[in-house]
Amino acid sequence: MTPVIEARGLTKAFGATRALAGVDLEAERGRVLALLGPNGAGKTTIVRVLSTLLKPDGGQARVCGYDVVADAVQVRQLLALTGQYASVDDELTGTENLVMISRLLGFGRAEAKARSGQLLRRFDLADAAKRAVKTYSGGMRRRLDLAASLLGNPEVLFLDEPTTGLDPRARLQMWDTVRAVVAAGTTVLLTTQYLDEADELADQIAVIDHGEVVASGTPAELKARTGTQTLAVRAADRALTQRVAMAVADIAGVRPEVHDETGLVMATVSDPAMAAAVVRRLDDEGIVAAELTLRLPSLDEVFLTLTGHRAENDAAGLTEGRAA
Numbered sequence: 001m002t003p004v005i006e007a008r009g010l011t012k013a014f015g016a017t018r019a020l021a022g023v024d025l026e027a028e029r030g031r032v033l034a035l036l037g038p039n040g041a042g043k044t045t046i047v048r049v050l051s052t053l054l055k056p057d058g059g060q061a062r063v064c065g066y067d068v069v070a071d072a073v074q075v076r077q078l079l080a081l082t083g084q085y086a087s088v089d090d091e092l093t094g095t096e097n098l099v100m101i102s103r104l105l106g107f108g109r110a111e112a113k114a115r116s117g118q119l120l121r122r123f124d125l126a127d128a129a130k131r132a133v134k135t136y137s138g139g140m141r142r143r144l145d146l147a148a149s150l151l152g153n154p155e156v157l158f159l160d161e162p163t164t165g166l167d168p169r170a171r172l173q174m175w176d177t178v179r180a181v182v183a184a185g186t187t188v189l190l191t192t193q194y195l196d197e198a199d200e201l202a203d204q205i206a207v208i209d210h211g212e213v214v215a216s217g218t219p220a221e222l223k224a225r226t227g228t229q230t231l232a233v234r235a236a237d238r239a240l241t242q243r244v245a246m247a248v249a250d251i252a253g254v255r256p257e258v259h260d261e262t263g264l265v266m267a268t269v270s271d272p273a274m275a276a277a278v279v280r281r282l283d284d285e286g287i288v289a290a291e292l293t294l295r296l297p298s299l300d301e302v303f304l305t306l307t308g309h310r311a312e313n314d315a316a317g318l319t320e321g322r323a324a
Contacts, residue, residue, distance in 0.1 A: 004187040009059035019045040021211040034202035035191045042211040043191040079156040080149035090134040119147040139170025195299035209307045223296040234291035238263040
């Protein structure tokens with residue numbers, strides 16, 4: 001199957017700064033490819049190259065089989081881009097925003113109104129359709145912005161950190177919206193620095209660091225690459241937390257992380273059999289476990305293993321605004 005999005009050896013420099021250092025990417029139709037990395041990693045630069053807003057210095061990229069440089073006009077007709085901040089007009093109503101954009105895309109007045117109404121209902125904005133956008137919450141504005149991106153029925157949708165600045169409830173609503181878009185057949189390229197977001201939405205993840213893809217795969221594949229799991233134990237009697245910690249340390253051979261406020265004892269283990277050994281040890285000591293789990297590492301732990309630092313803003317690095 002031919003990838004909908006394909007990049008090979010993309011490079012881009014801004015002066016002496018390398019924003020992209022040979023990026024390879026692939027995304028299949030109807031899937032979500034997440035670019036995961038901190039600010040300054042090169043995520044937005046990749047999006048700007050793939051969406052024809054920026055020419056690469058080297059390498060090649062195709063969207064739906066069209067070269068993003070040689071066939072830029074055709075590429076633009078097939079994609080939509082939603083940036084980090086909503087780009088709708090605050091003074092217009094939700095309906096007026098969508099009708100205006102539909103008309104700019106060449107739809108007749110009747111069809112523009114019909115499509116706008118459909119999308120407002122689809123994104124749970126029908127009740128606010130006649131209100132000025134300046135009265136919308138942040139989550140509502142982001143959903144309207146995404147609705148506007150879908151007016152032209154794009155085959156590919158670029159979402160550049162779509163939940164930036166949203167509260168937890170609005171983020172969850174945005175995730176549901178993205179899932180609905182993908183279910184309808186659209187291919188999504190998502191950039192994010194939120195590990196839980198990539199874990200929730202992505203079929204494939206490319207971990208970006210300093211302009212390079214340092215790892216790629218499904219969330220489960222990336223987690224498996226660390227070769228470790230996390231053992232978590234909590235005693236029914238919080239007074240026995242330190243005894244649990246000593247037992248885990250003896251069996252795992254590492255100093256566990258102890259959360260005194262919750263009584264949770266956590267340790268990284270390489271052998272799943274250690275969980276059974278801890279159960280036997282606690283039973284021998286008459287300690288009842290209220291919780292005992294063995295889980296794959298989080299994406300945060302994976303990112304730390306792969307890059308040597310956490311997926312958070314790198315104050316010493318290049319900001320995406322400069323990189324783009």
